[in-house]
Amino acid sequence: MDCMIIKEKMDDFMDGQLEAACAAAICEHIQKCATCRKRHAIAIRLRETLKALPVPPIDKVFGDRVFRYAVERNKPYRQVLPYLMRIAAAVLFVFAFGYLFQKTPWGVGSGMEAITVSMELRREIRLLFNSEETLANVTFSLELPKGVELEGFGEQRKIVWEGAIEKGSNLLVLPVTAHSLEGGPIIAVLRHGERSKQFTVNVKVTNPVYNDKSANRPHRYEMSIIPT
Amino acid sequence: MDFSIDEGTQAKIYYLEDSRKSTYETLLRPHLNFLFRISYRFYGNRMDAEDLVQDLLVKLYSRKEDLSKVDKMRPWLLRILYRQFVDNSRKKKRSPLGYITRRLEAAEPTPVEMLPDHTSDLEERVCNRMVFSQIREALGLLDKYQRAVISLHDMEGYTLNELEILLEVPLGTLKSRLHRARTKLRCILEKKGTFSV
Numbered sequence: 001m002d003c004m005i006i007k008e009k010m011d012d013f014m015d016g017q018l019e020a021a022c023a024a025a026i027c028e029h030i031q032k033c034a035t036c037r038k039r040h041a042i043a044i045r046l047r048e049t050l051k052a053l054p055v056p057p058i059d060k061v062f063g064d065r066v067f068r069y070a071v072e073r074n075k076p077y078r079q080v081l082p083y084l085m086r087i088a089a090a091v092l093f094v095f096a097f098g099y100l101f102q103k104t105p106w107g108v109g110s111g112m113e114a115i116t117v118s119m120e121l122r123r124e125i126r127l128l129f130n131s132e133e134t135l136a137n138v139t140f141s142l143e144l145p146k147g148v149e150l151e152g153f154g155e156q157r158k159i160v161w162e163g164a165i166e167k168g169s170n171l172l173v174l175p176v177t178a179h180s181l182e183g184g185p186i187i188a189v190l191r192h193g194e195r196s197k198q199f200t201v202n203v204k205v206t207n208p209v210y211n212d213k214s215a216n217r218p219h220r221y222e223m224s225i226i227p228t
Numbered sequence: 229m230d231f232s233i234d235e236g237t238q239a240k241i242y243y244l245e246d247s248r249k250s251t252y253e254t255l256l257r258p259h260l261n262f263l264f265r266i267s268y269r270f271y272g273n274r275m276d277a278e279d280l281v282q283d284l285l286v287k288l289y290s291r292k293e294d295l296s297k298v299d300k301m302r303p304w305l306l307r308i309l310y311r312q313f314v315d316n317s318r319k320k321k322r323s324p325l326g327y328i329t330r331r332l333e334a335a336e337p338t339p340v341e342m343l344p345d346h347t348s349d350l351e352e353r354v355c356n357r358m359v360f361s362q363i364r365e366a367l368g369l370l371d372k373y374q375r376a377v378i379s380l381h382d383m384e385g386y387t388l389n390e391l392e393i394l395l396e397v398p399l400g401t402l403k404s405r406l407h408r409a410r411t412k413l414r415c416i417l418e419k420k421g422t423f424s425v
């Protein structure tokens with residue numbers, strides 16, 4: 001049998017798709033011909049290697065990122081601001097709230113903190129809190145003033161969900177956009193069993209000021225805990 | 229007390245969408261690893277694989293009402309992922325050279341750690357890494373249809389009969405794509421001396 005024919009039939013031969021006589025002829029040829037033997041060996045190695053070709057694990061944050069992106073991309077366009085402007089406006093507001101659910105008595109805080117956001121500019125409010133222990137079944141509830149929307153929740157004013165808190169630092173990311181100048185308090189309550197903590201952030205809305213650098217400065221507050 | 233969350237903070241991050249548990253995400257999230265895995269097979273690099281999954285999920289969001297009606301999610305997803313792959317490649321018209329260059333630029337280390345234990349011998353690992361890298365380059369020289377069939381048949385282990393149904397592509401077409409793909413790969417690797425001892 002000709003080497004070129006064997007080259008052509010190599011796959012069918014390996015897949016057992018050839019008639020017995022033909023397969024036997026190829027077998028016999030391969031034993032005698034070094035070129036075809038090598039070719040056959042390469043074909044075997046190729047199949048093995050393709051099967052063993054590794055796939056790296058998925059990036060841990062990719063999942064969260066891609067689902068948020070998909071939701072965001074499918075939203076009807078309400079912002080008139082150019083895309084780059086919106087990126088620049090994604091300032092981080094950091095609130096640090098001491099230890100959550102501390103066993104010691106809760107102190108009464110200095111009252112509400114205030115933040116100023118520009119109308120129609122998306123802002124991320126980030127709440128960072130610590131927990132001494134891992135807690136399952138924590139109820140989070142969030143109340144938003146009229147005109148302030150939480151990304152992905154449209155005009156929903158009250159959002160309640162269940163989740164777990166891990167020991168150590170926990171970060172809650174709230175992307176908000178104000179659609180009116182009214183503003184008002186954002187009230188976040190975390191409840192675990194009989195215990196609960198409430199955080200209040202007063203939102204003041206201003207007309208969009210595109211070049212105001214001070215509006216882009218990250219804020220960081222230390223807030224004491226106000227028990228409910 | 230100073231909190232910095234930008235870098236280095238090991239915080240569990242909650243996004244509000246988590247709580248929303250939309251049908252869309254609830255239905256698709258369990259298949260995310262699968263989608264990434266197959267996409268990675270198609271492209272051989274993380275960047276393009278993630279792009280493909282992202283494009284698919286954006287598209288599916290607009291059809292989210294249909295999702296709950298899908299009987300068997302995985303085969304259905306595989307079919308539309310395949311179509312999205314073919315479609316994306318058509319749009320991008322990336323040259324094989326571009327494919328390789330981008331992959332190298334992305335500098336994703338070959339995950340040798342993932343190899344089975346019996347390849348723990350260092351020399352063998354290095355050798356494997358070279359072979360993998362040469363095979364990935366050779367795969368980059370196949371056309372998208374050949375790459376898809378090699379990915380699904382030779383890497384993922386689907387049979388041609390399964391693929392005929394899954395991808396809705398005639399068996400004869402699949403056979404000839406596979407045949408051409410393998411022949412081309414063998415030729416490239418033969419020339420390179422990839423498997424020569």
Ligand SMILES: [Zn+2]
Nearest residue numbers: 003033035036
């Ligand atoms: Zn021969």
